[in-house]
Each structure stands twice: as structure tokens, then as C-alpha cells.
Amino acid sequence: MAWRDARASRVRLMLFMASIILGIAAVVSIQLFRDNLKDNIQNQSKALMGADFLIDINETPNARAQAIIDSLSPVAKEVNFVSMIAFPKNGGTKLVRIRGLEGAFPIYGKIKTAPEQAASTYQGLGGALVDATLMLQYNIKAGDSIKVGKLTLPILGALNGLPGSSAISASVAPPVVIPYQFIDDTELLQFGSRKEYQFYYKATPQTDLEQLEAEINPLLNAENADIDTHSSTSRRLGRRYDNMGKFLNLVAFIALLLGCVGIASSVHIYIKEKLKHIAVLKCLGASRKQSFLIYLIQIAGIGLIGGIIGSLVSIGVQESFPYFFKAFLPFDVTISISTQPLLMGVLLGFLMAVLFALLALLNTWYVSPLEALRVTESNGLKRTKSAKITVFSVIILFLFLFSYWLLRDIKYALAFVVGMLITFSILAGIATLSMKMIKAWFPKSWGYTARQSLLNLFRPNNQTLVLIVAIGLGTFLISTLYFTKDILLSKTAVGNSGKAANIILLDVQKEQTNDVSKTITEHGLELVDNIPLVTMRIQSIKGMVSHEAKADTTVHIRRWVFNHEFRTTYRDSLISSETILEGTWTPAVSLGGVIPISISENLAKDAQLNIGDKVEFNIQGVIMETVVGSIRSVDWGRMQLNFSVVFPKGVLEKAPQFYVLTTNVPDNVGSAQLQRVLVAKYPSVTIIDLRQVYTIIEDILDKVAWIINFMALFSIITGIIVLIGSVRNTKHQRIRENALLRTLGAKNIQILEISGLEYFLLGLIGSLVGVVLALVSAFLLGLYLFKEPFVPSVIPFLIFLPTISFLTLGIGLINMRDVLRISPLEVLRREA
Known part of the structure; x- marks a missing residue:
């Protein structure tokens, strides 16, 4: 009977x-991709690092650190840093990451180059490997030369892939690989230069x-170094991309819930139409259980078949994910099919339906045989109330x-779950309120067609609630995406003032x-x-050095505080991105006595520092005692120079130091000219063009937005399907109503x-x-989250x-074509 009906x-x-x-396709495809991502990270963890483990240090290793490094017998070593390079062929300049x-x-994986042999010959031939995209941008080919600091090298090949790098990092500072032996000849590593030394190792099976x-690790930490194994890197990457998977899963889950709302509302109308048929069946001897099971089997079958088809569709959908996410992944994802997400999809489709x-x-349980004879409907709503509360509670528990x-x-x-309930409640509440308001303030003076349209919004069998919820939720998702994107972009905005x-x-x-400075002014x-x-x-905090703080379980100072090399400055005033939260700002002091400093809010939290606490700094071997005089709120999102630690004037003027200079260039042509001159005269100076950085960040955010748009598309399409289904379900009711209207002369x-x-x-x-x-x-x-002023988009x-x-x-209107094609007499005969 279920099949026939x-x-x-x-x-x-x-x-x-x-x-x-x-909905199932969205959930299962993401779950499959997440499983594949985890498997790929585990399988390729050695190739991602290029070794079994490595030791890294952000300064030239001292004798003790070097002894530890050498005792483990490194297979390879590297120094990498960000610097400017130039192409003598056309005078082009670019900020890159040099990897010596x-x-x-x-040791594992390989350097991908064109030609292929360049990866194995560049050290022996003394040449450079340059990022392939960078070579295309500057019209550079193998055989041309590259100037790195004071050194000019031939380009032996284009670099297409390197362990540990992704398209995002390469877009900010493209990699350039040169032999380690030439690093000193570049003369780029000078006082204050940021650099990282890495030593790569191959482990024995034992x-x-x-x-x-x-x-x-404890021995290395004492020398400001660190060990990193491929397994720990695998776990760290897994956690990072696991968060991304959770977010995408939630988006897909919303698409599934949207479909379930459509199922609930459509089945409600569908069953309401079938109540007369059920009453007839009961007149012919059908039991409650039989009539209930007829339609339960139908819906369960829909969920089961939908789950199977959705799971099969998800296999094709997940094949496209590596293309979408390739810019964010430092490795290629190999797709394989696991059975658990597929079985979960089938089960999920069945249960949700x-x-x-x-x-x-x-x-259907409480339909009386007399319903077949009654003109009005009375389907025992009071008797189903407690059962519906139970079912609703089970649904909430399942969603949780x-x-x-x-x-x-x-x-x-x-x-x-609470947020979802609030959103649905608001949408449902507004839909109900709209119906009540239209009914309360019905415009009786309006024309006939307008009045009939408004009446349809609150008449029996209306679709106001389900359509407003379905349409509103889909619109809510995609609109929130655009509004949030605007907030993120505003945090990276570069000022255009002079x-x-x-x-x-x-x-x-x-x-x-x-x-x-003179070169800058000469360019106007x-x-x-x-x-x-x-x-x-930092040498010590409140009298405790690094190992003492770690040994004391009552102290919760973050590890990075003692390991970090702080770049500090001194000045007599705050800047626009800073606000004093606690204490007093000290503009200047004279030498002698304890020096008051100003620290950022995040450093105060991680170092467990308060006003009046003592901090000792090691400045090139000289110990300086300071006290926390003020704590600042710093807007790190602004593209300007911000500092965790600021000294007053009169203290650091004679300390070893270097400088950061900034200027404003009105256009790209002027920027290129200035960079060309500065790179030629001062190759060790690193130049950052904030407009290029802004463009890169905007491109990254556009990619993120595109991915979220793609996932939101599941919700939008599902909403449209629900919309079509809901509208189509009203067709049979509309046929009868419109037949009566046409009989009356409409x-x-x-x-x-x-x-x-x-x-x-x-x-x-x-x-x-x-x-x-x-x-x-x-x-x-x-x-509350971004702490930024919100300017809504008009899109x-x-x-x-x-x-x-x-x-x-x-x-x-498309669904109304069938209504208009049927003659009123045919409808009335069918009703009779």
C-alpha cells in the first residue's frame, strides 16, 4: 500500500x-575530505617536513647549542630569511624568502623544479631556484640571473614545489633557494636581521x-632552540585543519537541517491531504498501526534512498575539494573512499527523515473513520500534543x-543547538507575527486581488511559516558571510591619506x-x-629565570615569553593604535635606578605580569632591570608598527640598534622606482609595500569567501528545493480554491x-x-569578536x-500553470 500510494x-x-x-551530500563529502586530509597528513608528515625531525633556532647557534646539534649528526642544514632580490635583466625587485x-x-619528498635535474644540481653548480610564479610575473627564464644582496647567481630552474611551503605563504614571500655556502657572500645577514637556522635529521628505525x-627539548630550550618531529608536526597540522573541517561540517549540517525543515512542513501538508484516505482505510478495517506504517514506510524509504544517493553524490563532490583548498594546503591531497562517512550518510538520511x-x-494515529463523512476536520490535535513534545525532545537530543x-x-x-533554536524561533516568530499583523490590520479598502493574496498568508493550509523560515535561513547564511567578510577586510585596510x-x-x-632618508626625500x-x-x-620575571618558572607549578608563564627575541623601541608618546589600560605612561627617564616600561595586554597576560612587577632584559649580554609601569591595549590588526615592549626615552639611545623607516608613495610607478633604487644601493634593506600586502590578504580572504560561498550554496540550493516542494504541495489546495474562484467568474x-x-x-x-x-x-x-566598527555591505x-x-x-507562477490548465468542472466533479 505504501508503494502504491x-x-x-x-x-x-x-x-x-x-x-x-x-544535505547528506554536503555532510558526507566534507567528512570524507576530512578523513582524507588526516590520512594524507599522517602519510606525508615526513615529506611535509622533509625529514624525520629537525632542530630550529632563530639566531646563530652558540657553542653549546651547536654541540647538541652536531651530536645528532644532521643530514642537511638551512638558513632562511626574508629579503629583497633584484632581476638584472629588467630591474624588477621583489620581497622573497631566501632559503640557503x-x-x-x-630526506623525504622532493624539490619539484623545471627542468627536473635542477633540484639535484643547483648546489654543485652554484645556481638559484626561483619560484615559478615569480619568474612568470617578471618574465624571467632559466639561464637569467638573480641578484641576492651583493651576490649575483644564475637561475638554474623554476621552483614548483618545496616541502613545508603553501601557495598562501608563497604569495606573500615567494621562495628562492640558493646554496648555503653563498649566504655570507650576500652580506644580507647583518645585526638585527630576522633569520632561522634549521638542521634536518634522518632517524633510525629504533x-x-x-x-x-x-x-x-629541555636542553635546546635553554639555548633558545627547539626540536620538532614529523609526528608532532602531523598532530599540529591535523588540529589546524580539523578546525576548518568542523566549520565546514556545521555549514553542511545547516543545509541538512534546512532540508529537514522542508521535510517536516511538506510531510505535514502531505499527511493532512491524506487524512480522508486514512479515514476510508479505517472504514474498510485498517488498524491504526497499519495506516501509520503505510506513510512511515514511505518517509523512511525516502530518507534511506536520499541518504544512499546523497552519499554517492558526496564522492564526486569531495573530488573537487583538493582544488578549492590547494592554496591553503602545503601538500597534495590523495583522495580515497572510506566506508564510515558513507554509512553515516545513509543512517543520517534515514534518521533525519x-x-x-x-x-x-x-x-494519522488518531484519525477516526468518521472523518470520511465529516465536512470539517478534527484530527485529535490535543491527543497528539504529549506525543509531539516527546518527538520534539528526541529531535533536539539527536541534533545535540x-x-x-x-x-x-x-x-x-x-x-x-541553542543558537540554531534561537534563529529558527526568531524566523518562526516573525512569520507568525506577520500573519497576525496582516489579519489584525487587514486593508479592507484594497483591490480584490490584493485582498485575496493577503488572505492566503493566514488562511488554512498557508505556507507562510515554512517559506519564511526556509528563505530566511538561506538568506541569513549568505548575508552573514558578506557582512563578516567586510569586517575582516576593514581590519586590513591601508589608509589612503597623504x-x-x-x-x-x-x-x-x-x-x-x-x-x-636622503634617498626618500630625493624622490619627492x-x-x-x-x-x-x-x-x-627576557632574562627573568619577578626574579625567576626560565627553568625556575617552568619548575614552579604555581606559575603559568607561557613558554614563548622566555624564548622570544623582542624587538623593542623607545619613545615619549603613545601612537594611534595604543590605549593605556593600567598604570601611568612614562615619556622619559634619566639613567640610574629601575626603568619603567610599557607592555602590551597580551604580553602581560602570557607573562603573568602586573603593574609594579620587575622584569630583567638581556640586551646583547647587558642585563637591564625594569619595572612594569603601564599596560597597553594594542590594535595588532592595523598595518603599522606595533610593539609588545616600549621603553621611555633616555635609556636605550646608546644600545646596539637598527631602524625602521616609513614613507608614503602615491602610486605603483613611484613605489617601483623607489624600490629599484634602494635595492641597488642598500641590498640588505627589506622593503614591504603595504598595498601589495593588502592585495595579497584580500586575495586570501576572497578565496576563503569563495569556499564559504560554495558551502553556503548547499544551503541556498536546499532552500530552493524546499521552496519548490512547499509551493508545489500547495498546488492541490490551490486547484480547489481557484476552481471555485473561476466558477464565480475570476x-x-x-x-x-x-x-x-x-x-x-x-x-x-x-x-x-x-x-x-x-x-x-x-x-x-x-x-565582540573582531572588535571593529561594522559598516554593512549593500550587496x-x-x-x-x-x-x-x-x-x-x-x-x-510556474506551479500555477497546472492549476490554470484544469477546468473548474473537472475539479468540482472530482470533489463530488
């Missing part, structure tokens, strides 16, 4: 299934890497358990400062900043106007509520609002 309603049931298929390599690196890390349909299916399975965190799972610095010159030595530019930098490390154009205005209003209310909710959500995100108002409104109108 389903055949007669196959079009509507297919629409129910479509929403399940999309020596030995058999990588080596226990975790034990090695536990034994060696049954659970969300049960609310409507309960009505499923979100916990995705997030692995009770608090986040609870917050997600005084805002957009060129930063780093690592300017003291003796170069006057000449570099203004020197905006000339900031001194002094490098130092014309087809009037019926189209009535239905058109109804669906347009539903689309308008739903999309408007979605955009407004997204506006509030983005405002709260900007206020959701200009594009989403009218597009979704007219889409709803179009779907409604």
Missing part, C-alpha cells in the same frame, strides 16, 4: 528526497621520536548528539639611516617614521495576480528577515533581497 505522489516525494540528498640549503635536503623530543516527519505522522560528534566539544555543541605610511623599510643599519617623498629597534630577551490573470503577489510577499518577508538577522549577527561579531540588500523575492515569485 507513493507512486501516485512520486513528484512530491522526489522533492522531499532532493532536499535530503543535498646544504646537504641532502629533503629511534623513539617522542622520547627523543622529551629528552632533547523519520524524526522530522514523525511530528506530522502522529496525526550529532553536533557533538562533529565538534567534539559539549559547550560548542550546546551553543550551536600621511599614511604604505612603504616600510626594515633592517636599516644606523650608519645607513641618513643616506636612506616625505619620511613618515624613523623608528629605532633594539633586540633583547479570470486567469486575476488568479495569477493573487498567487504572484502572495509568493512575492513571502519571498520579500523571508529574505528581508534573513538580511536583517545577518545584519544584527555581523554587528555583534564586529563588536545583500541590492542583490539577495530582490533576487530571492523574484525567485519565489517565479517558482510560484
